[in-house]
Amino acid sequence: DPRNGLLAYILEPAKYYPNIVIKYDDRFVLIRDAFPKATIHLLLLPRDASKRDLHPRDALNDQDFLNEVLKEAFAAIELAASELSRQIGRYSESCKAHIAAMESEELVDELPPSRDFAKEFRVGIHAHPSMNHLHIHIISRDMHSDRLKHQKHYNSFNTDFFIPLEDFPLAEDDIKRNTSYQNGNLKKEYKCWRCGKLFGNKFKQLKEHLDEEFGAWRRE
Numbered sequence: 436d437p438r439n440g441l442l443a444y445i446l447e448p449a450k451y452y453p454n455i456v457i458k459y460d461d462r463f464v465l466i467r468d469a470f471p472k473a474t475i476h477l478l479l480l481p482r483d484a485s486k487r488d489l490h491p492r493d494a495l496n497d498q499d500f501l502n503e504v505l506k507e508a509f510a511a512i513e514l515a516a517s518e519l520s521r522q523i524g525r526y527s528e529s530c531k532a533h534i535a536a537m538e539s540e541e542l543v544d545e546l547p548p549s550r551d552f553a554k555e556f557r558v559g560i561h562a563h564p565s566m567n568h569l570h571i572h573i574i575s576r577d578m579h580s581d582r583l584k585h586q587k588h589y590n591s592f593n594t595d596f597f598i599p600l601e602d603f604p605l606a607e608d609d610i611k612r613n614t615s616y617q618n619g620n621l622k623k624e625y626k627c628w629r630c631g632k633l634f635g636n637k638f639k640q641l642k643e644h645l646d647e648e649f650g651a652w653r654r655e
């Protein structure tokens with residue numbers, strides 16, 4: 436079953452290190468998404484056999500486990516942020532100012548603040564995951580990727596179908612527990628993550644717009 440594709444990394448992380456597996460220990464495996472939907476797209480895989488087969492809604496409603504996942508996710512964001520900085524950092528205004536200040540002959544009291552790339556990430560799960568084993572997405576906000584090819588690729592990260600880790604634990608009556616409500620999100624019209632502009636169901640126009648926004652975002 437292709438839906439079990441993530442299990443191999445959980446069971447034998449060493450076999451996939453360092454190409455797909457970025458790091459691992461007894462409790463977690465951090466991997467690269469094979470079909471990244473943004474510049475940086477990682478998956479955090481808990482190895483605990485009593486959790487990994489559960490629906491994320493149920494697994495993450497255990498407060499002790501949630502705390503452990505949160506801690507690991509923060510560490511993963513730091514790693515992802517440094518990778519993003521390497522990829523787009525040299526384009527960013529704050530980094531350019533930083534480099535200019537360092538290269539200038541004059542002594543400067545204070546360097547301009549450099550960009551906090553960790554802020555450019557979102558961490559969470561899909562309301563109705565396409566893969567069977569528990570995985571937490573760590574994805575840069577840009578949605579700029581050749582692998583972004585379908586409506587559901589975009590909407591699964593840019594509607595309430597994406598449930599941020601910070602929303603857990605979910606209350607008993609939280610509407611996000613309702614799978615049919617969540618699936619409705621996938622058919623929503625496209626909305627730009629950066630400027631909020633609507634694109635109906637025009638995927639090609641959305642993609643062109645995402646290219647432009649990517650250019651502006653990386654220069655921020």
Ligand code: GMP
Nearest residue numbers: 440455466467468469470471565566
């Ligand atoms: O939501 C499941 C995620 O897993 C999606 O973003 C997929 O792109 C990703 N995915 C599906 N199959 C594989 C695989 O075999 N390897 C890796 N690394 N990621 C996968």
